[in-house]
Amino acid sequence: MKVEFTRTGPYAGVLSVEVEAERFDRALDEAFRRVIRHVEVPGFRRGKVPRFIFEARYGVESLYEEALNVLLPEAYRAAVEEAGIVPIEEPEIDVESLGKGQPLRFKATVTVEPEAEVGDYRSIALVKPVVSVDEEEVERELAAMRERVAVLRPLEGEEAVVQEGDEVDLAYRVFLREGEGEDAPERELEDAKRDEVTVEVVPERLLPGFAEGLVGMRVGETKDIFLTLPQDYHDASLSGKPVRLSVHVKAVRRKEYPPLDDEFAREVSDFDTLEELKADIRAKLEARVREAKDREVRDALVEKLVDITEVELPESLIRREAEAIVEELDNVLRSMGMDLARYLEAVNKDREAVIREHWEEARRRVVGRLALLAVARKEGIEVDEGRWREKLAELAQVYRTTPEELERVLRREGAYEALRRSVLFDQVVDRLLSYVTWVEEAPAPSEGGEAASAEGAGSAEESSGDAERE
Incomplete structure (x- = not known):
């Protein structure tokens, strides 16, 4: 299949596609199998009319529309994937030529994600994360362990x-x-x-x-x-x-509660002493804090990237993201035994009002993704196949399937490219982190001193039952 994409505007383009004649002929075969079930020809049982008699009576052209129904969606998805574009609306498709034994040629006019212009992303400064766990946190974990065996x-x-x-x-x-x-x-x-x-x-x-x-x-x-x-x-x-x-x-x-001693450590863990248990708790807490700090840093980096990115966005793209945020809210509410409809009734709002409330968040999310794509292009970063396979294996384990089957499902459901992008974005953030200028965290406010606000820190970085509650 031959694919060519030509951008015609900030967020518009034309996808020119040529599908091999053999594939179109196979689509004609499938179209005949579908159509013949509903065709009656004197002298033949329904569904048993030979192909040559059908074509002689109705013409092969009568199969073209059904063949397009068979082939176009699949060919369009494959062309989009090959071109590496993300349409944000349904395309307008113009079939230029088709025929038995001939290639299928069509053009799809698509609204796509615009290309972003990113500023000096190699000069981003961030507060250096500090990973620390105090003794009180360790004691709280020990207390929770004692609670479980009380x-x-x-x-x-x-x-x-x-x-x-x-x-x-x-x-x-x-x-x-x-x-x-x-x-x-x-x-x-x-x-x-x-x-x-x-x-x-x-x-x-x-x-x-x-x-x-x-x-x-x-x-x-x-x-x-x-x-x-x-x-x-x-x-x-x-x-x-x-x-x-x-x-x-x-x-x-x-x-x-049992006393906090070596015997307690042996009862609740594989360690022989309380000190060994406390050291393990501290290590796990530090790993948890480190993971949380890493997420915070990565999010902060993307936020900085958004601030230095210029891009013209179609309203439809922001709306789609805002609606996705509202869907996320609905899922959270359902996990709490509520749903969006009851929430809207409780806060006396309609869905459109909630979408508008999340408009700016949606805009920044979209700009963030486009900025990461722009950096990927500038830096020549492509999806690392090793990391991609690791991601597939990880998710396949969660969904109790094989990586191969998961990949087939992702392609069928149209989620393949989104997951590939998530892997790419992780790689881009890794690269950006290698350019970051790290600054020390602002000291805690002291008495008589003025507390450093988050905004101030950011500026510094840039310059450097019934009776029971129911």
């Missing part, structure tokens, strides 16, 4: 008094109050009554004031706890209303 011990007798962090079995009744005073009229909320419920006495997990009211209660004790339901309470008819909870404590259990 044992709940039932409390009895004099020690059976509720403390924060305990697990408590209780029963309660809820009364809606018509005022704040103790003698205010009230009515019981029958649906809120519980005869057996277990709660963990952690303030942020319970209704405001409920955990505090439980602290100090003894097993067998009944107590009134007066609360005001929060404004975001799950039952809107009760939001902000005062209530009385008549609470009876049935049992209390308290977590017992």
Whole structure:
């Protein structure tokens, strides 16, 4: 197949394609197999008409339209991939010539990503990332490990008094109050009554004031706890209303934690000593911080690149990216048990308003990609096939398939080029990082001194249950 792309404007061009005669003839064969199922010719059963009789009766030209339906989409996708362009709208296709035993020639007028002009990307300055983990972070990880192996011990007798962090079995009744005073009229909320419920006495997990009211209660004790339901309470008819909870404590259990010693280290890990365990925790935390800092630096580098890039963007390209951002938002909301429709209703906005809110973010995303492509062209960077294969193998493992099958799916779904680009962009950022001028991180603000703002730092760089919360 012969492919030639000619740019005719900032974001327009013509793709000239010639498809081999053999491929067009195979498309004619497929077109005949499709068409003949619906054709009736006297003396033949439907679908059994010989090809030469069909062509004699209707002409081979009657198959051309179906052959184009078979071949054009596939040929267009392959031509786009070969030309290395990314159309952002459906093309206008003009078939110039076709015929049995002849090549198919067509032109596609396409709207494509514009080419960006990038400034002096070799003079970008960034704050040098500092990777550090303090002792408190290590201790928090150890505390989380202790939490996982803690044992709940039932409390009895004099020690059976509720403390924060305990697990408590209780029963309660809820009364809606018509005022704040103790003698205010009230009515019981029958649906809120519980005869057996277990709660963990952690303030942020319970209704405001409920955990505090439980602290100090003894097993067998009944107590009134007066609360005001929060404004975001799950039952809107009760939001902000005062209530009385008549609470009876049935049992209390308290977590017992193992001591932080070598035996603990052996229990929760493959290490023999607590010091070895702490060293491993620190190393893993540092690796996590290093990875996060690396992402931050790479993002900051692209942001700097955007600031020194000039490009004329079609509105359709920005809109498509803004809509993609809104789709991402919808996915996040769904993972939280919500969706975009309910979100829009809650914030009293329509989809278009949210798209417009993300317009500038979308614009910068698009400019960032175009800037990276421009640098790739200037630096002569192409996709490293080794890294590409590593990426395919990594994703194939995630999706439990083979790299070869994944590549076929990517091509079929039109996602092949986007993934190839992601690998290319990583390579471009690696190259840009080799040019970066690193500056030391601004010191923390001191008393009486003026804190260095992010903006100031940037300028310096350039110059250098019902009772439970539901």
